[in-house]
Amino acid sequence: MTKRMVSLKDISKACGVSVATVSKALNDHSDISKETKERVREIAEQLGYHPNAAAQALKTNKTNNIGVLFVDEANSGLTHDYFSHVLDSFKKKAEQEGFDITFINGDKTRNNMSYLSHAIYRGFDGVVIACVDFSDPQVDELIKSKIPVVTIDHSFFNRISIMSDNIKGIKDLVTYIYEMGHRKIAYVHGYENTAVTQSRLASFYNTLQELGVNVPDEYIIGSPYRNTEKAYEATKKLLDLPDPPTCILYPDDFAAFGGFNAVREKNLRIPEDISIAGYDGIEIARRISPRMTTIVQDTDKIGTMAAAKLIDLINNPKGTLIEQIVIEGTLEKGESVGRIETEG
Incomplete structure (x- = not known):
């Protein structure tokens, strides 16, 4: 059985005042005494009255x-x-x-x-x-x-x-990789031409320039976000280079799983033979083995x-x-x- 909505008329009967008084009390009009407002609101609450959202929207131009x-x-x-x-x-x-x-x-x-x-x-x-x-x-x-x-x-x-803060995020990540001894650092970056991609890629180049590290063009490959297949293909390309990188960054943690697969397919170990870093800090990336090096975004x-x-x-x-x-x-x-x- 459907529960009937409590109306202003129901409240007016329970309070012994007019519907107009109830309406004014609930809408905090100044010509209604404080005692009446409190009594009307108390009865309204007891009866389980909820203002009609559509009617409220017409009055306030707000729908919440x-x-x-x-x-x-x-x-x-x-x-x-x-x-x-x-x-x-x-x-x-x-x-x-x-x-x-x-x-x-x-x-x-x-x-x-x-x-x-x-x-x-x-x-x-x-x-x-x-x-x-x-x-x-x-x-x-x-x-x-x-x-x-x-x-x-x-x-x-x-x-x-x-x-x-994509600029600082990449800077912190690349600086840490550099401090771990890496100088051959590749980046499988987001393929989409967005503010996020532009900021991260510029920060990657800028940080390595400041550290005096050269980045060969073949170390930079565009790949869609969250696409493990494309990240897998990009990783294979990088590993097949005559002078492959020692560390590969990915557009996000999820895409990096494609990198993990390509590395393991070549019977290489992470991080002993090749290092990998993601971005985002998703839950699963912190539970796999080895735990992923990444930037945890404050979602x-x-x-x-x-x-x-x-x-x-x-x-x-x-x-x-x-x-x-x-x-x-x-x-x-x-x-x-x-x-x-x-x-x-």
């Missing part, structure tokens, strides 16, 4: 609903280790602040609505954008709209963005900060600073990078 635009080209969806943790912490923070979250349909074959149309149709108070093709005209349309938006891992000059802080900033923007649009917030990760030394004798 946030849209999440997440379009993962690799189709790993919410099994995407990094973004699933970021969005989980985003969801927890949003719900603590009284907001629900709804995913914006990224499958354009299933409906003809643009991302902006979907956001307007759903009446979202704001939208968080993560893991999309930021050059997509539909994303650009949403970014340029009046809807409050926060982006994760991509920055626009007029929007708040929450970024992982909890990234997600929580994205939610906090978006809610600030929704509640205080004029007073919220439009800024880029950078969240540092931490080096997990692990066991997959071995020490070798320095050649110079």
Whole structure:
């Protein structure tokens, strides 16, 4: 049997006051006494009254609903280790602040609505954008709209963005590898032309230049994020070079598993014969043997900060600073990078 919604009329009967008085008391009108407001609210709570969300939205122009635009080209969806943790912490923070979250349909074959149309149709108070093709005209349309938006891992000059510190992350990782004696360092980097890829690749070159280490062109190979097959192929190419590297970096921990497979197929040992490093710090990378050397991204802080900033923007649009917030990760030394004798 369906439980009937408690109405203002029910509360007015229980309190012995008019429906108008109940409405004014619940909406904190100044012409209602403090005692009446307290009594009405107490009775409303006892009866289990919940304001109708749609009616509230009409009064306040707020739905307390946030849209999440997440379009993962690799189709790993919410099994995407990094973004699933970021969005989980985003969801927890949003719900603590009284907001629900709804995913914006990224499958354009299933409906003809643009991302902006979907956001307007759903009446979202704001939208968080993560893991999309930021050059997509539909994303650009949403970014340029009046809807409050926060982006994760991509920055626009007029929007708040929450970024992982990719430059420092790669610098810390490469410096550690250098300190372990490695001078022949290869990088199977993210293939996509994103801010994350550009920052990491530039930081890789810059750090090795500062350390006085030369990087042959054949040591640099583009490969999609989270693609073990392409990482496996890239690793085979690197291992077959006349002068192969002693350490290989990968775009992320998941892709690095492809590297592990290629190394073991050649009957080489990690880290005794070849060293490997990932990026992200996903749970499984810290449980395999040898434990992966990686940068652990602070997914909890990234997600929580994205939610906090978006809610600030929704509640205080004029007073919220439009800024880029950078969240540092931490080096997990692990066991997959071995020490070798320095050649110079």
